[in-house]
Amino acid sequence: MKRMDLVHQQLAEASRKQLALFGIEIKGSTSTEIADALGLDRANVSKDLNRLVTEQKAFKINKRPVLFIDKQTIEENYHFTINEHSFSSLDQLQKLLMKEKRTQDAGFFDLVGETGSLREAVKKAQAAILYPVNGLTTLITGETGVGKSLFAEKMFSYAINEGKIPEKAPFITFNCADFADNQQLLLSHLFGHKKGSFTGATEDSKGLVEAANNGFLFLDEVHRLSAKGQEMLFYLMDKGIYRKLGDVENDYITNVRLIMATTEQPSELMLNTFLRRIPVHIHLPPLYQRSWEEKMAFISRFAGEESRRITRDIRINQEVLSLLLNYQFEGNIGQLKSDFQFSCANAFVDTIKNRSSEVSIEIRHLPVNIAQHLDGIENQRSHAHNLPESLLFKKEKNTQPFAFEKNEQEVYQRIKENFLLMDKANSSAVYEDQAQAVISEYTGKMMEKVNQEKINKDTIVKNMFIDSDILEVVKHALVSFVDRASLDLYCKILAYHLTIVWKNTSTTLEEEDIEALLNEPGEISMATKQIVSQTKNRLGLSLTELDIKIVDRLLNQLVQYTDRPHISLLVVMHGEKTASSIADTVNSLLSITSVKAIDMSLEEKVQEVYERTKAKVRELDNGLGVLIMADMGSIKSFERKLKDDLGIQVNVIDMASTPLILEAAKLSLSRKLSLEELVQSLLSIMSRHWQSTQESFEPTDDFRYFEIMMIQRMRKILVFLDSKKVFLLFKSVLKTIAEDLKIEITDEFLLKFIFHNGCMIEKVLVDPTVQEEPAANYQSASQLIDLLEKHYSVVNEFFGIEVPKKELMNVADIFIYEFPEQLFLYDPVS
């Protein structure tokens, strides 16, 4: 990809993010920001950005510093073309966008489904309006309650916005079903009548076609119009003239645009000649055919409207949400709306009884037919899983609904409890640790959520979890404390947290306590203090002492993530400093600090190693999971256990080497891989380089010449074990056995012992199931076998296997053969 394309791509991504965060208040990007994000030279990037402006692919804001915004991103979002490319200030561009948005809001743009299921319908409608000279007559079909009347109104507003009709043009609605039993009256309403044209016609009267002159006449249930009526309309459409009832002499002219609607199959109930004359047919789909996202948007819209109307926050719990999403409303959107209002009213009564401030809609508040439709939940289980525990609609205008996940609320409660306990216990270390652990879990969960980029069915819900005002405040507070690269992430996480706090805060501490806390030097960071004062001043949200402390902790935790979040790596290896020195090497090579290590001695119990690993994994996880790189097979068994115990995604790669760990760190930093994908990449690298890593062992001073020879020989024999590791392991095992048996080891015996064991382990690893019966003389060597069993526990742990008794007997044989006298004297008690 050319540099300029890269720059363009980066600018588009930045603009997209800003648009999502700030909407019309888009901030723009400087050339430095784009250059930094790409790791390119600023001067070159600046040149490219200016070329993008010249090529009309970007907007330029000529202020200090100069800002750039991607053109296509803006135009796609606001559905219009901007001809200027250079603006003297952001304000100038924002005003232009604001004006356009206002115009659009009056058109089709606030219709749910405008860019989805109604996209085609909207296109046809626009064509019908714009068609010269007076637009085209339109017939809208669709089941009851699908939004035909609303759609017709939108067409009307669109015509005004486009200047096709005067600002004060009339929009007259007439439902033909209302007079279906008296066609004469119906026609008289529509076209007017002359005095005396029928019984009761005592005066001349104007019809609706006249009243709608220069505007729109919307005829609902048009199939209820008689054949004669249809013919009269047909004449009006064709010639623009009509006759009043009882008036055979005069033709009247009117300039009316017609929209008709019917719930029926038009071909069954309307004249074909008439139907054929209607040039635009628009069909609106029933609710059940509309997407999950659109159904969610309807619920969200109605809940927002209701909460503002009754000036209470409205909470919808998961089951209710699921039922509303899955129930087949015969009356479509109209019925969904009225059933929702009915449920709100029911819940409202409870609110008054319970003196609660929030209207919480539960299953018992729904109309019986919906509440009984629990199958809906069953059938759509997969969707129900994606739903939040509850959705909260704030009564304030323009606030996004909040999605609450049970997990997060629970974790938040636990954090609070731990902090409270900590306070009581005077910050005892135990509670401190626990609090740290819960905070890590909490941060991890939020990271996971905020990092979720996949667009899936629950996108709408996921987008609802951060309140935009809170986000704005946090951003304002943190901008001078956090570097630009991390700002976005920090703000989202803190705003997310504060959104939850906002809903959970029930107690407020005394003002003085908070003042004292904030004034205590070094207690709370400046950044946190900013957040506290800004949330208070700008949102009126008073944080408690506890919450201030939690925010501060969260912020500290976030600061620990140096780069953008990536999968954490943990090296677990034997040796005094093996793991930590590998981690240090990798960290310094890549200028990071995120590869962590656990050093363990061969003697250390697996359970102890497990506990240490568990604590570390908990600390490290940032929601993306932890990859453990180990040098022995038994660590592999930690994988499942850690997942079960911590609920954190953990993968273990055993037999890891420094180059592989370096590769893992690089991959986790540079590419957006999931843990699973990272492991797959590493495994394929491992298999490709297996041969070469086998050959790469360079003798060092740590080994005697004899030992180097031995290792190199063994490499020719062993198929997949690392001969150096086998050597080191069995040398140390033999040393401890020899101490217990009080025997002197010769190099020759060492060689025999290690070769035998290397081959034996490979055999067991390849087929652990093959076990022969223990030989009969086992009894005579039982003490020796017991001793070996004890020392071989290290071997078992190292390879994650159980060396069979039969094999231990063979090992015992080697000892007995070599040291007959000494073993005869061996007495385990002494």
Ligand SMILES: Nc1ncnc2c1ncn2[C@@H]1O[C@H](COP(=O)(O)OP(=O)(O)OP(=O)(O)O)[C@@H](O)[C@H]1O
């Ligand atoms: N796309 C939409 N976006 C937002 N609200 C909608 C949409 N479609 C319908 N509604 C709402 O649903 C309700 C029913 O719509 P409307 O009365 O227009 O349906 P209709 O098809 O004309 O019904 P009927 O055939 O019974 O006259 C209205 O309150 C309307 O505001």
